[in-house]
Amino acid sequence: MSRIGVLGAGISGLTAAYQLRQHGHSVQVLEATNRPGGVIRSETTDGFLVEHGPNSLRPSPLMEKTIQSLSLDEERVWANDVASTRYIVRDGQPLPLPTSVGGFLTTNLFSSYAKLRLLGEPFVGRSSDPKESLADFTRRRLGPDVLDYAVAPFVGGVYAGDPEQLSARHAFERLVEWEDEYGSLFWGAMRSTEESSSDVDVPSGLFSFQQGIETLPRALADALEDSIQYETPVTGLHQNGDTWSVSVDPSTPAPKSQTFDDLICTFPLHQLNTLSLFSSVDLSPLTDVPYPPVQVVALGYSSSAVSHPLDGFGMLVPPVEHDYDILGTLFSSTLFPGRAPVDHALLTTFVGGARAPELASRDAGAIQSIVERDLDRLLGITGDPVFSRHVHWPRAIPQYVLGYGAVKDTLTALEETTPGLYFAGNYRQGVAVGDAMASGASAADRLRSSL
Ligand SMILES: Cc1cc2nc3c(=O)[nH]c(=O)nc-3n(C[C@H](O)[C@H](O)[C@H](O)COP(=O)(O)OP(=O)(O)OC[C@H]3O[C@@H](n4cnc5c(N)ncnc54)[C@H](O)[C@@H]3O)c2cc1C
Incomplete structure (x- = not known):
């Protein structure tokens, strides 16, 4: 049986480990701190x-199943x-x-011009710029008032981010898909409500x-029993043929080195700088992501x-x-x-x-x-x-900035050129807890299908 290591016991790592355990795999989770949950x-x-x-x-299908x-x-x-x-x-x-609609017509949050401008959204043309910022996307489709008084504050709440710096396509993928598929956010929103379906009943x-929210990672950690090694800060990943040797900070009581066949790495991207990870792939798009x-x-x-x-x-x-x-x-x-x-x-x-x-x-x-x-x-x-x-x-929180496609491409290239190494975390499929869980589950799926 493959020896699988999951690096990091945030919600992405715990989800990956839990999915693997549910499919009968033996997993060890190495976590730097003395508790599960990461930022939770x-x-x-x-x-x-x-x-x-x-x-x-x-709620999401995976969250409900979990x-x-x-x-x-x-x-x-x-x-x-x-x-x-x-x-x-x-x-x-x-x-x-x-x-x-009534509230929209009477609100003082948007000017009369902004309300009229919004009604024209279905008639706005597509952009040819694949690297359009969220601010430019919103100004173009919805007008400057909606950027100032809806999207910019919302982005402050979700990403603690700045819409001028965020990529529309990567930070709010769904909106750009609606434009691509339906030519309009309004029609996209209508159609997606009609089309949403799942094999699990997902409440709203x-x-x-x-x-508190920590209940969720604690329960995952309890289910993983003694598979989590706390106070085990990983300092390096070294590939020896078909196996991985993981080194651990020697100043801690944890074993200095552990060997695995496959690894799922769920650290924040800025941590990659501190690991001696040798790869032919240029890691700078990953380590440059602002947090x-x-x-x-x-x-x-x-x-x-x-x-x-x-x-x-x-x-x-x-x-x-x-x-x-x-x-x-x-x-x-x-x-x-x-x-x-x-x-x-x-x-x-x-x-x-x-x-x-x-x-x-x-x-x-x-x-x-x-x-x-x-x-x-x-x-x-x-x-x-x-x-x-x-x-x-x-x-x-990682910022899905302009040109974030290079981050996703680098992760894909790393996984393709480094067999047995997988990445999951809130930098892959979205920053919400549900997105981080989904990225953990899909890394577990990729690993299982390679075995
Ligand atoms: C202030 C704030 C508010 C938020 N609000 C919401 C919200 O309301 N709703 C929502 O859905 N999302 C929210 N989020 C986002 C969401 O909580 C995170 O994106 C998600 O929990 C990240 O999970 P993760 O597992 O990817 O990363 P992390 O939680 O960062 O987990 C990574 C783990 O790796 C460990 N680690 C790091 N380096 C090492 C090492 N060298 N060796 C071993 N272990 C290591 C860390 O200790 C940590 O446990 C918020 C985030 C923040 C910061």
Whole structure:
């Protein structure tokens, strides 16, 4: 039987290992830290449940199969119905993003010209530029107002990214496919709702778990039992004929070297620089992918200190709102139950990203002042927070920047020229947790079909 090593116990690595185990393979997972989940981490202090990384999950066929197989349905919590409301700040006011035709016609979020311009979307021609930025794509198809007050803040929320730097084709593949196939995003959206089908019943809505998102990687790790070796930082990968020798940081108690027939590597791409991986393929497209820093600031307030009803998913702040520095805030205690003590609210704010990387490196006190100043003005907060927790991600989320095709091509070339080495992670099929799981599962499939 093949000896398989999975490098990294984030959600991609855990999913890959779990899929392989379910098909009867023996797997060893090597993880640098002392816990599973990677950026997924849920922490409860003084009755406030803070998510260090992802806050909500979207169902997918693979996610549903995994949740059923781990018997996690009972622990699942669904987002409050009001979470369908998402606020966007315009002229210092959080305004709901319209979700109906009536709401769209009456909203002050978009100008009358922008609304008329949007009606013409099905008649806009295709672009001949395969490297079009998301900003140019949106300006061309939907107009500048939709870029400023919908797409740019949304991209700040998903990627902590900048639409001028992101590739339309790689960061929002679906939209470009709709243009390619139907000539219009409007028709594409209509047709995709009609066509979506799967062998699993996929519910709609966002979800988490009673104890937070970490429930999912913990359950995967429990199912993998003693196949995970923690505190095992990999420092090098060396191919010896048909086998791989994996070296581990000698300053740790873990075995210094381990041998495998096949490897699935799920580290963030910037880690590849630190591994002595000898390959004929130029790795620079991979190691050049930017991962801008993000600060997560969770603040707890007495409910009576917050004037805003917090009746939504949260609010996003567009970059054109120059008086504010935050990327956006989740109304965490509205979104899911059990996130704050009774009569208290938990707000989770994101700062930095590709839009303002320098802000994310400020010290905790300076960041908290920025966040409090913006929240006080936008949500009418009068008192001081009664709880605070800061999380600094020096390298948070990979950016699917212009020319990202070279990253995907390099990964394919590496897999083709280096038998027994596979790659999975949030840099392959999308940055959401569900995408990272899908990339882990497809790496496991590629490995199995090679055996
Ligand atoms: C602040 C933030 C908010 C987010 N919000 C959401 C959200 O609301 N919804 C959503 O769907 N997604 C969200 N995401 C994205 C999503 O959480 C990630 O893309 C996904 O969890 C990444 O999983 P991964 O396994 O690819 O990588 P990682 O989680 O980075 O896992 C990689 C693992 O490899 C290990 N490792 C690294 N180097 C070594 C080494 N040398 N040796 C051994 N092990 C090593 C690491 O310790 C880690 O455990 C968010 C991300 C962040 C940072």
